[in-house]
Amino acid sequence: MAKPYLSLESVGKSFSRGAASTEVLKEIDLKVERGEFISIIGHSGCGKSTLLNIVAGLTDATTGVVLLEDKEVNDPGPDRAVVFQNHSLLPWLTVYENVSLAVDKVSRKTRSKAERHAWTMHNLDLVQMAHAKDKRPSEISGGMKQRVGIARALAMEPKVLLLDEPFGALDALTRAHLQDSVMQIHATLGNTVMMITHDVDEAVLLSDRIVMMTNGPSARIGEILDVPLARPRKRLELVSDAAYIRCRQAVLKFLYERHRFVEAA
Missing domain, CATH: 3.40.50.300 (P-loop containing nucleotide triphosphate hydrolases)
Structure with a gap:
């Protein structure tokens, strides 16, 4: 039987504050x-x-384990990209620079400068934001900011988009x-x-x-x-x-x- 791509096995999480402990999640299997x-x-x-x-x-999970392609997940990595409700764009960078920063981080060693530029533009095209590549976050709407956040996450080519x-x-x-x-x-x-x-x-x-x-x-x-x-x-x-x-x-x-x-x- 083939193993699942992403597996959560008996995942639990408790937070402690002084002597008190609160169990937030219990026995999550997915x-x-x-x-x-x-x-x-x-x-x-x-x-x-x-x-x-x-x-x-x-x-960190308090109990249990998360496996991605049968490898244990213990810390952040480019194989899992997160888009939050708050877009988290860097306000001093343009739309293009916000995405290219992620591209450079994950593929500086595997793509040439021209290839990284093309990949950045490809991901801006995917979310229909190429036209606003030179604008800063303060110059675009909330929906457009989220599009850029999604483009940045996709540009990392994650195995899982969160x-x-x-x-x-x-x-x-x-x-x-x-x-x-x-x-x-x-x-x-x-x-x-x-x-x-x-x-x-x-x-x-x-x-x-x-x-x-x-x-x-x-x-x-x-x-x-x-x-x-x-x-x-x-x-x-x-x-x-x-x-x-x-x-x-x-x-x-x-x-x-x-x-x-x-x-x-």
Whole structure:
């Protein structure tokens, strides 16, 4: 039996403060195949971002292990690129320079200067930002900044793209356009994506599977939902699609019941 591309095995995380210890995540088991788009959804405080940070190597797991292509993940690396809700662009650099900085870091030894330039422009083209290459972050919109953040992450050619609520701070129309862009990029590159979201429609639209977290503390994976929708997906056609509606209702039911459980506690 082939080993999974990305594997989380009995991952747990506790934070200690003085004598007190809080268990945030408990016994997380998840297997992700190459090219899969996985969304992680759950109420605030269920440890979604902590889980993503463990996969990114930004936070150590207290128990268990994360394996990427059967190699243990212990620290950050270019094989896992993160796009945060806050774009994290360097304000003194242009759009082009923000992306080329990442390109230089990962491929200075393997690509010539001309090749690195071409690769930077290729990734700006992927997110439709080549026209703004000479602008600084203060001169472009929030949605455009997120596009540049995605281009920078893709330019590192990561094995796994990690998205931490990348559209959370954007208006609805900009969010929809960026979701469409991410779907197009995923279709073009066939990359492996793990995304955190609070948005049920976003999760169903983009994902192959949706991982639903129980409430914290000691959050676990409550359910994993397969999304049996053919790609490419067109949002306007999906609104009335029976499978889409079923998936959406399943996630809402899970989240609503968890919320009611919290209120009862």
